[in-house]
Amino acid sequence: MSRAPDFQAVFGGAPEVVGEAPGRVNLLGEHTDYNDGFVLPIAIPQRTRVALRRAAADAGRPRAGNDAHRLHAAELGAEVRFGMDDLPQEQFARYVYGCLVQAQGAGAVVPPLDIHVASDVPMGVGLSSSAALEVATLRALRSLLGLALDDVQIAQLAQRAEIEQAGVRCGILDQMACSLADTRRALLLDTRSLERRFVDLPEGSQVLVIDSGTPRSLAESGYNQRRAECEQAAALLGVASLRDVRDGQGLQGLPEPLLRRVRHVVTENARVLQAVDAPSALDFGDLMNASHDSLRDDYEVSTPALDRLVEVLRQQPAVYGARLTGAGFGGACVALCRAGEAVETADAVLQAYAAAGGAGRLLVPPPAA
Numbered sequence: 001m002s003r004a005p006d007f008q009a010v011f012g013g014a015p016e017v018v019g020e021a022p023g024r025v026n027l028l029g030e031h032t033d034y035n036d037g038f039v040l041p042i043a044i045p046q047r048t049r050v051a052l053r054r055a056a057a058d059a060g061r062p063r064a065g066n067d068a069h070r071l072h073a074a075e076l077g078a079e080v081r082f083g084m085d086d087l088p089q090e091q092f093a094r095y096v097y098g099c100l101v102q103a104q105g106a107g108a109v110v111p112p113l114d115i116h117v118a119s120d121v122p123m124g125v126g127l128s129s130s131a132a133l134e135v136a137t138l139r140a141l142r143s144l145l146g147l148a149l150d151d152v153q154i155a156q157l158a159q160r161a162e163i164e165q166a167g168v169r170c171g172i173l174d175q176m177a178c179s180l181a182d183t184r185r186a187l188l189l190d191t192r193s194l195e196r197r198f199v200d201l202p203e204g205s206q207v208l209v210i211d212s213g214t215p216r217s218l219a220e221s222g223y224n225q226r227r228a229e230c231e232q233a234a235a236l237l238g239v240a241s242l243r244d245v246r247d248g249q250g251l252q253g254l255p256e257p258l259l260r261r262v263r264h265v266v267t268e269n270a271r272v273l274q275a276v277d278a279p280s281a282l283d284f285g286d287l288m289n290a291s292h293d294s295l296r297d298d299y300e301v302s303t304p305a306l307d308r309l310v311e312v313l314r315q316q317p318a319v320y321g322a323r324l325t326g327a328g329f330g331g332a333c334v335a336l337c338r339a340g341e342a343v344e345t346a347d348a349v350l351q352a353y354a355a356a357g358g359a360g361r362l363l364v365p366p367p368a369a
Helices: 009-011 091-105 128-143 151-164 173-181 223-237 258-276 282-297 305-313 341-356
Strands: 017-028 039-053 069-073 079-082 113-119 185-189 196-200 205-211 319-324 331-339 363-364
Touching: 009 039, 009 069, 009 113, 017 173, 017 205, 017 258, 017 282, 017 331, 039 173, 039 258, 039 363, 069 091, 069 319, 079 091, 091 113, 091 128, 091 151, 113 128, 113 282, 113 305, 128 151, 128 173, 128 205, 151 173, 173 185, 205 305, 205 341, 223 258, 282 305, 282 319, 282 331, 305 319, 305 331, 331 341, 341 363
Parallel strands: 069 113
Antiparallel strands: 017 039, 039 113, 039 185, 069 079, 185 196, 205 331, 205 363, 319 331
16 A cells, blocks of 8 residues: 555544455446446455544534545545535545535434545546545445445445536446455446346456556546437437347437447447356457457547557457456556466566557556565
8 A cells, every 4th residue: 555644644543444445447348337238347456445533623623514524635645624515626535525425315424534545546547446435435434333334335325426426427337346346256247237246257367457648537538428428329219228229230220429339338238248158268358359449439438549558468479358448538458368477468568558659557467566
């Protein structure tokens, strides 16, 4: 974890509780979750830790109003004070604020809090740093206040916080993955029913994640626009969501770009289900390659930098397949590669990517300290 100031250094005492959650990387199933589809994430080793305690009085006066909660984000070197009546200006604080609001809406009595956030989940690259923060915050609140919330309910409250307070109309993928996934197996999730099961990675393979060097922000990207396009297409097709479009037939009457948006969602759902039964790492990698091509051409969320990085990854002999991960518009790429060769492969990829003008970095497996 970070060597930034810890809770003791910031608040002059120990926390009462600590909540943790990992980031995640999505292997397949991009932009399907808000269409009630299928996703296949896996947790990453990096984690976010949220430490809490009930706030002591300041100068003998109980904290209230806009000073009720004091939030310190170690990696950002930033501190914010906020109350429950006004949305904080700082985006990172809105995720925490949203969790407090959602917990309060679920019946919790939230006292003034000292809140310390420490994380080594990479931010702005598509590895769910915001969902990890939300889930960790809600886990800490559950422990502090004795809330009767299971891990699925934690994920649902976290999703609502991101939509209603942080302003990102996300699906449930990120929050469910950060709340339920582990680092050894992928999580096959039906985002409509929330039915789920763990799926082993193909034999002899491991996950590699490399940052493209182009950060993104979902709140400022075309993410909400893509979701609106999917809702428009579903209305024109007369279905509740694009999950209910079973194949590519009957789509020819849709205008562009809605036709391509639907085609991506339909084929991406199929790829997730095929990957679960993929007989080999090569077959799984082919599905990842097809996913990226669809995200690039039909969903139009890739970038030149992501495309270059994916091409360099695919050229490596140890790589079975590669694609952008997360919502796109910048961020990271994920590859499936031969087990035990991820770091060596990453070195070759980063050299070739730099020669092409990129500035990437290895994210998973985490570089040795």
